[in-house]
Amino acid sequence: MDIKEQVVLVTGSSRGLGAAIVKAFAREGANVVVNYFQNEAKAQEVVESIGKDLAIAIKADIREQSEVEIMFEQAKNHFGRPITTIVNNALIHFTFDAVNKKNADTVTWDDYQVQFEGSIKGSLHTVKAGKKDMADLNFGRIINIGTNLFQNPVVAYHEYNTSKAALLGFTRTMARELGANGITVNMVSGGLLEKTDASAATPDEVFKIIEQNTPLQKVTSPEEVADSVLFFASPWSRAITGQNLVVDGGLVMD
Template structure:
């Protein structure tokens, strides 16, 4: 996979899975736009790491749940890199995966759901719309939305998080149908539990062990594990795939 000459925007790539995805694209020669919300230091580290690879990178601060900020983000990326070939919607509202202290359904308000829906779906909707004119002009583009394997197997009912990610998959499938005739592909990657990330840094060993034992490949995912399928879906290796969801969880979910 060679992404030389390609420009990739990864939302929420200042750390965690997003950062791993950004670095993997840079390693294959891409110019990567690192979008982050607050932690500029972490984002700069990702930029530095990317620039030691074949490709290059710049950091762009923006809250992707705010319409104007999204438009500014995309115009800044276009100003710096000239185009966006690949969009990875990875950002989501911060969420702590804490099996022991999660909120039960009757403890959740609609606002909890709304926050996750805004974080996962509204942000993806906004960024997709903003990058679309350029992709349509080139009759080419790949959008990859990061979901979760909990959609297929909610072993732990993180209601608001998983519901929002389920909506993201439905959103992606519809978008795939709409954009296919314009040469643009839309797919999802659905990781299992990924460690370490900010959301899982406090996940108990016992839970990680339990999941590992149920996983055919015998461990939980690392951030780098998610990058491979994302790159695949962004590359011409998958040029005849759209509307799909690739599960990256060592075989825990088989669809």
């Protein structure tokens, strides 16, 4: 299925990387669901920038299965066809602040659980809500947003890095099960992105260090990561599943 024929849900897409992803899909002609949890104004701004003929903003807490299922039904009713493509991008209560981050003495299990609920529980809910329609079509694309930090934890964001490592296990296990239904499940892992709301607390010195140590001599942008997400949704990736693509200018080579 070409991208222009797809209905794409991007969780947490009212800002930052999520907004860049929905705009990239819309640029290619896809219908997009701009999911948000709190900031309706920003979500509507994204819809306005895309055009209401291609986009709809829907509020849903991805940690609540019932809300996710309602969102899928709303999208299906609005576009007249089901969601075919899911991008699990939402970031729950986390800021990339290397100075004020929690360390091994201060991090708690509750901190871990918050990130696990965003990364794993939220992704599980979207997969459950979308699987039947995808199986009926014998087509589905699930793309999970990871991070290069669990492969090279240059900053010890304990709870965040660990949840994204778990998300890779989730990705590969789902890929193994859902492949028979024509559904691929992959991960795209960016590095620190310049510059989003989530990375706004990061000192400029950190970005300079990344530039100096990255083969491409630049910090990756949200738009560059978004283009890699498009690849996993496109026909060009039809034989790829269970993979993790690191998009960080070569900083981490796996």
